[in-house]
Amino acid sequence: MSGSLRYGINRPISIAWPTEADRQRNIELEKFLIDSSLYPSKEEDAEREKVTEYLDLIVKAWVKQLTCLRGYTDQMVEDANAVILTFGSYRLGAHGPGADIDALCVGPSYVSREEDFFIILHDILAEMEEVSELQPIPDAHVPVMKFKFQGISIDLLYASISLLVVPEDIDISHISVLNVIDKQTVQSLNGCWVADQILKHVPNVENFRTTLRCLKFWAKRRGIYSNANGFLGGVNWALLVARVCQLYPNAIPSMLVSRFFRVYTQWRWPNPVMMCPIEMGELGFSVWDPRKNPKDRSHRMPIITPAYHCMNSSYKVSLGTLQVMTEQFQCGNRICEEIELGKAEWSALFEHYPFFEAYENYLQVDIVAADADDLLTWKGWVESRFRQLTLKIEQDTNGLLQCHPYPNKYIDPSKPCPNSAFFWGLSRKEVGTSKECQQFDFQGTVKNFRRGIDNYRVRREGRDIYFSYVCRRHLPSFVFPDGYKWHRPSRHFNEQSGKPCEDVKMCQSCSSERQLKRKKEHEIKEVRPDKSVKQAFISSEVPQPVSPGMTTEDPTNNSEVMSSGGHLVSEKGESE
Structure with missing residues (x-):
C-alpha cells in the first residue's frame, strides 16, 4: 500500500x-x-431477516390502503409502495444477540408522519398479535415508534420523500429524493446515510x-x-x-x-x-x-x-x-x-465498572406508574430528559459537582407498583491539588427538573418520580448482583490530609450513626456553622405528608427522598 x-x-x-x-x-x-456470546446465532439472524421482510410487507399494504382511501386511480393504488431500510448496528453488521433493529420506512409524499404513520399505522400494529410494547414517541428529536415484533425490538422511523411512487431499489442519497423535505425527514434519513458512508469509507x-x-x-x-x-x-x-x-x-x-x-x-x-x-x-x-x-x-x-x-x-x-x-x-x-x-x-x-463502589454519594431517581404499559411510556419520557438533569446539576454547582449518570436501570421489588430506579454518582471536582470542602444545594435544580417533567402532555394518575440522596453504605440491596452489598470500606480518605472527605451532605442515617459514635468516644467538638454551606435538601424538622402510592414498610431506612410535591419523605414514603 x-x-x-x-x-x-x-x-x-x-x-x-x-x-x-x-x-x-x-x-x-x-x-x-x-x-x-457477542455474536448472534444463525437462527437469530434468520429470524431478524424474516421480521424485517414481514414489516416491509406491512408498510406496503398500509400505503396501498391509504392510496385507495384517498381516491387515487387503480393504477396509482397498484404502484403505491413503501420500503423498509435498516441502519444502526444491524445495518453495520455489528449487532449482538437480542439487539434491536433500527429501521426506516420510506413512503411517498402524500403519506404523512403525524397522522398516517403515528395514528393509522400505529393502530394497524396495535391490533397485531405479533406486536407488543408499542410506544409511539412523536415528540422526540427524531420521531420514532418503538415496539417488539415476535419478541424482536424495533425502532421504526418514517420519512416521506418528494416522490409519488417509491421505487423498490430507491437510492435515498439521490438529489431527487432530497428536494422539498423538512428537517425531521432529513434527521430520519440520516441514520441510513451515515451507515452507508461508514461502510464506504x-x-x-x-x-x-x-x-x-x-x-x-x-x-x-x-x-x-x-x-x-x-x-x-x-x-x-x-x-x-x-x-x-x-x-x-x-x-x-x-x-x-x-x-x-x-x-x-x-x-x-x-x-x-x-x-x-x-x-x-x-x-x-x-x-x-x-x-x-x-x-x-x-x-x-x-x-x-x-x-x-x-x-x-x-x-x-x-x-x-x-x-x-x-x-x-x-x-x-x-x-x-x-x-x-x-x-x-x-x-x-472488559471487567465491569464498579459504579457502586466508585462514589461516596449518589442521587437516586425512582420512576413509578400504575401498570407496566404506563411505566413504559412514562419512563421513556423521563429518560429522555435525564441529560438535562445532569447539565443543570453541573451548572448550578458551577461545575464543581461532577455527575456520573449510570445507564443501567433497576427494579425495587419492595414497591407495590411497577417501577424503575436510576442512579447518579456524585463527586466533588478537584480544584488544584485538593477538593474544596463545600456542600452543595441542588434542591432547586431537582424542583426545576420536576417542573419540566410535569409538563408532559399525557401525564396520568399513578405516574410519578421520586428523588433521593443516598450515601454508598446505604445503597439499596437491589443494585447488587446477588441481592446483598459487597464488603467495602465505608469512607474515602483525602490523600493529602488523611482525613475523611465528604463530597456532599451525608444521608440522615450516616449522620446519626456518626454522632452516636462521637458521643460514645467523648470526642464531640463544638463547630461553628459555615454560612456558605447549604443543606442539600429540605430540612427534615418540618413535618411533611407521606407521598401517595408509597409504602412505609421499613421505618429504619432514612434515605432522603424528594416526592412529586417537593416534600421530604423516606424512601418507603414515611414522613421524616
Missing part, C-alpha cells in the same frame, strides 16, 4: 501490517468475543465490525454506553471506531482496539472527529460549523456525521460525562499496554 494513500481527511498515522504477536493476540480476542469492513463489537461491549461494561445519559450511543462509537480504522488501515482488530484508546486518550477535545470533509449541500440545512453557529461552540466532544447534513452526533455530552469517558479511555489504554506486554489478558479490559 502506498504511503500517500489517504483515508478520511488526512494520511494514516501508520500503515504497518500486523506482526505475529498481533495475530496471536487477535486470535485470543476473537476467542474472548465468542466465549462472551472504512478500509476493511470486517475488521471494523469486529473492533466496533469489542468497543461497544467495553463501553457497556464500563457504564458509558448511553446517548440519553450524555455518553455515547451506537452511532457515536461506530464513528470513533471508523476513524481509527482510517488512521491504521492495515491493522487487525487486536491492534485497532489498542490504537483506539491510544488515539482518544490523547485527543484534544473539542477538536472534532471527522471521517471526511463536511459537505455544505444544496438544500440549505445547517451543518456543524462553530464559526457560524453559536450552539456548536458549546459542544464538548464533537463527532461529526459523514453524510449530509453533517452534524455533531454527540451534542448531548456534557463536561462531566466527557470527564468520565476520558478517565475510562485512560484506563483502557493502560490495560491494553499491559496486554501488549503480556502482563494482562483481554478479560481485564
